[in-house]
Structure formats: structure tokens, C-alpha cells
Amino acid sequence: MARRQSGQGMAARFPERRPSGDFRPLAQQRHIHILSRLASVGTVQVGVLARDLGVSEMTIRRDLVDLEKGGRLTRIHGGAVDTGKNRRTVIDRNEPVFEARLQRHYEAKQRIAAAAASLSAGCKTIALDVGTTTLLLARQMQIEGQAKIFTNSVRIAAELATRAAEVYLPGGRMRRDEMSIGGRTAVEQFQDLWFDIAFVGVSGMTSGGIFDYSFEDVDMKRVYLRRSSMKVVLCDASKFERMSLVHISPLGGFDILITDAAPPTQIARALAEANVRVDIAADTD
């Protein structure tokens, strides 16, 4: 059973005394360590944590139970995974790499994308923001003969090129990670157009409005929201009550929110007040 000799536990790790303070990490310190690791890697393993923190696996398990009770993580066999609710009131500074983001909450995003795709039917001019959910939307969208699609995401443009879409891009500098085109000239090229419908992704939503991490992409998001008849925001439930670097607009700045679960009451109330229609993409499987 005991695969590592269980005998000495922390003794080996934190020898005798240390002049200042505790050598055994307090519960709170362990919790912080676990959460920060979750935030950066997405998963943690009981064994790794036990060794890193110099405590027994049982203690780690108890920690994980506590944290799960608070909804900060989801326990799985062998460890735990991130719920996305970790950085609750904290502000997100750096966005994870695209691939990892795409995998996170994949099913929810797929459902949201499907709901959004049906909304786009019949529209002649469609604006697509940068992001993982909008990329999934692009994949699911029915391309109709004469529809023109405007996007500042090179990734989405490349995706749509393999299908029969007529795609327009703005010019400017391409951001490396997100493959989005931003900057003043890009905004200028799109701001005189008028779209039938615009789909905008966000990285956070509170009753105070919608947020995004990327400084560079926000101006274009605002253009999409300003210059379209129907303004749709795509936001999976993990982003509720989260703020990011930049405030894009208040909740009144768009018409429809598509999400995968009912928002918390405070946001729900604010949305109702702002006259935003909320579409919840149901889990049908």
C-alpha cells in the first residue's frame, strides 16, 4: 500500500526548528499554494502537493475537501481540477494560451456557439470578435451564399476560408498569441461599417458590465457593439463575477447574452434592468 515509505512525513522535509515562525505550512498557506497551482496549471495531484508542502496525503485530501466545499475546485480521483471560479474577485492579468483556453469549458462553449449560430441565420453582414467561443461559432455557423463576415481574428478568417465564406479582415498589426488584428487603423476600417449582427466574446462579467483581458482587442469589441443592429455577447458561466483588465461596456451596451447557465442573481437583476435578453444554451445530451 504505502508506496513511499510513510514513516517520517514532514520530519524529513522540515527538520527541526527554524528561527522565525512555523516550518509546517499552515492550512491557509497550503490552500493558497493549491489554488495558485490550479490557476497556473489547471490541475493538481495529491501526491505532488503532499511532497511539495511536506505534509501527508491525508492532509492534502482534507484541504481539497475544504476547498471543494467552497466551490474553488473540483475534486477528481488523484487530485483536483480548476473550476474557473478561482480568481473570483481578483483581476485577471494574463490570459492563458489559446489552446488551453479552448479546452476549458469546451462543452459549454460548444453549446453557446450552437445557440449563437442559429441566431446568425439569415444575416447578411456578420461581425465576429476574437476568442475561443467565437472560433467555435465560426465552425458551427451555416454559411449562406451572400453573407459577408467581418472579423479581426486571423484564426477565424483561416477557419472560414476552408468553407465558402466571404471574409473581410481589417489591416494592422497581428497580435501573436491571439492572432487578432488591432490598433487604430484596424478600428478605423471597421467603424464606418454597419453589421446586421455582432458576436462579442468577453473574459468577465459582473453587474457593472463586461470585461476583457486584452487592451488591444477592446477597441474593436466596442466598435462591434456600437455598429451593429443586434449585439450579442457570448459568455460562459465560469466568467460570471469575474473582472478583467479592461471594462468594455456596461450591461446595457448589448442586446442578447448567450450563456450556458443562469447567471447569479445580482447579475441577473442587472441584466433584466438593462433590458438584455438572456439565452441559456441548455445541456441537451
Added chain:
Amino acid sequence: MARRQSGQGMAARFPERRPSGDFRPLAQQRHIHILSRLASVGTVQVGVLARDLGVSEMTIRRDLVDLEKGGRLTRIHGGAVDTGKNRRTVIDRNEPVFEARLQRHYEAKQRIAAAAASLSAGCKTIALDVGTTTLLLARQMQIEGQAKIFTNSVRIAAELATRAAEVYLPGGRMRRDEMSIGGRTAVEQFQDLWFDIAFVGVSGMTSGGIFDYSFEDVDMKRVYLRRSSMKVVLCDASKFERMSLVHISPLGGFDILITDAAPPTQIARALAEANVRVDIAADTD
């Protein structure tokens, strides 16, 4: 007993492992690995995955069953293929016509691209035309810190995004087959710039000049040739003595021709007369 003396394969994949004891990857981590591999390559093999992840083939099979249940992949004998729902986000599979064009005279184009890449060293602003040879050039190019690359090819932009390049695109309508951006506005955005060096592909060359079959892309080619200190034409030997739809410029319109074999005498004489330097990329292998 040591639970896994067998798998050191995963050592390469999971560097976070500590020297003293290793931990089996969580099911979820394996799933992510499988999906990301599927997204980048399109197929996975049970044996390879088992080795990479340091688990048995049976475990991989069980993972594949789980993932198939969720519709994320399709299982086949020996492994699994991607369902198309999670295709790679950068362009990996070029559509057949383009891919076929890329394969034609592939070695010659590679050599030309290599020669061109060495020419670009040290340049701060580089213009890259649309085309298969220029795509190969993009792949081979040494990216230097502050170099800015301008291209109207979305394909090349996507390629360069995976490397540390600073890329600028013009805005406008994207042609579906070539993924190039053309049109009046696109030309306008680039025609006031000045490039250190420009690489232009052609589809034909005679003593009368250079040609291309794409009506839409020619204007941009002319901009590249007009607005750069060093004008380089990439043209493999199969294109000598061939004309195409549109005449781009006479032979005097550029400075250097990079090709893979000596041009026929008539063209050679015209090139000499036009004071064009001819670089022949030798077959060194």
C-alpha cells in the same frame, strides 16, 4: 514497489515531475494531451500515446472510449482520428489545391526559399507576397527581434504567428483559395510604406517580364516592387518561358531573381540587360 519503473517516456512530456518519485498523469491530463495532439496532427495512435504518457495501452483505449462517448474524436483501429469538432486553430491542413501546388517542385522551392531567407537577414521591414514559395520562405526565415513583416497572405501570417514574428496585414476581402487579402483598400494601406526588402512570387517569366495568374493579387505585387529598397523575385525554373493572365512588370522592375536552375539564354540575356542579379540556389543534398 515502484509503481512505474517502466515509463520514462513521460519524462520528456511532463517535465514538472520531480526527481524523487513520479506521478502518473491524471485522467484529465491524458485527455487534454490526446485532444491537443489530435488537434495538431489529426490522428493519434494507441501505442504512441501509451509511451508518451507512460501508461498502458489499455488505459489509453479506455481514455479513447471516454472521449469518443463525448464526441471529441472517432476511434479507429490502432488509434483515433479527430472529428473535425476540435480542429487545429492554426492552418495545418491546407486545402487540396494549395497543397498540390506546394508539392509541385517542392525541393526547388525549398532551395529557393533557403537562399531568400539568407538574403532577408538583417532586414528590419520585410514584405512577403502571397504564394507557395513565399510560404516556404516564411517557414525558413530567421526571425530577428525587431523585424517587422508585412504580408497580404493570411496563410503566411498564421504561419509566422507560431514563431516570434511581428506581423502586419492589410485589410480587405480575403480570397478564399489563396487566403490573400486584396483590393483597393488593401493596396492603399501598404503603398505608403517602405520596405527594406520584398519577396515576390510569380507564375511565369519571359524576356518580356514577369506574370501572374491572379488578377487580384497583382496590384499588391506591384506595390511590393515599387516600395522596397531590394526587390526580389522568386521563380522556380518550371516557370521560365511561361506567361500568365496578367503582366506584372518588365524584367527591369526588380533587382534579384532567385531560381533553382539557369534560365534559358533569351531570358538570361534580357535579365543581364535589365541589370538583374540572378541567384541560382544549388542542389546541395
Added chain:
DNA sequence: CAAGATGTTTGATTTTGTGCGAAATCTTGT
């Protein structure tokens, strides 16, 4: 010593590995 937290034992549960016959795929011979 009491209280609270942590470690250990132990047995149940879950996951993973292995053996082996069945099925699928590849090879070879006709």
C-alpha cells in the same frame, strides 16, 4: 490535559495493468 490539527492504519473503492481469446488488419501465395 484539552482542543485542534496532522499522521497512520486499515479496508473499501477506483483506476490501471495483464493475460488471453476474438476480431481486425496486413502479408503472402496462388
Added chain:
DNA sequence: ACAAGATTTCGCACAAAATCAAACATCTTG
């Protein structure tokens, strides 16, 4: 092209290993 045999892969059933959690022991601190 087809069939028989060799090879690989599959997947079930069971064994082994790892993980989990409850109960209990131990340690720390005041």
C-alpha cells in the same frame, strides 16, 4: 482478385496498484 496464415489490435475478465476515507493515534500549543 481471393483466401489462408501471420500479425496487430481489441476488449473482456481478473489481478494489481493506487487512491480514498473512516477510525484511531500522535503531535502541538496553550
